[in-house]
Amino acid sequence: MWKRACDTAAKHIAEAKECYKQRWDKSHMEPNFREGDQVLVSTLNLRKNAVEVQFTEEIYRKHPVFPVSLVKPYFQTEEEKLPCRKKNPTPPEIVEVEYSPGPVKKIIKARKIRLNGKDQRQYLVRFKNQTADKDKWLAEDAIIDGNFHLRRFRASWRTEKSHQW
Structure with a gap:
């Protein structure tokens, strides 16, 4: 009985080896590297x-x-193949800072945009004696009396949020 169990185990191991070999050969590709x-x-x-x-x-x-x-x-890469050839670095993006054309009536909205790889908060500003089509997005430091108007904007924004359910 012991001999028959060993023979059966050897047979199953051989079948498993053959199964694994076929599976390996089906999906395996030899690497095509050469010395050097x-x-x-x-x-x-x-x-x-x-x-x-x-x-x-x-x-x-x-x-x-x-x-x-x-x-x-x-x-x-091309740079490694031809080290004498140099790429011209891309010039940094020039961002023009806009300033208020006049006194500010109120700040309407806020947004966050990315300029030169940095996040910057801008505010939509409505000016006194101007229509809505003249509204501009300005940075905080470009708004005349910015601290005062920003405090009012943030306070109104908080009260609007607190009344919403």
Whole structure:
């Protein structure tokens, strides 16, 4: 009986090995790296299939063996291929600051926008003796008597919010 159990177990193990081999062969592709190719190495999920890498002097102390799945082909960028060719840096965006054309009647709305990579709060301002089509979005420091008008705007905004259910 012991012999028959061992034979059955060996048969099932052989079948499982064959099944795993077929599954692996169906989805596995051999890497197409050759000796001397430049590659990038990821350090996540280290596995059994390994490749030995020759490091540069800066990182020679690291272990040179990595799994094949972590190795990806390395392609040089245009700047690396042609180091003499320099890109012109993009000029910084110039933002014109608008100032109040006259005395402020009231602040109507607030918004937050991104200028030059920074968030900036702007306020929709209505001016005295002007129609609604002349309203402008201005920064806090561009509003004449800004502190006074902003206090009134924030107070009115809070009271409007408190009356809403």
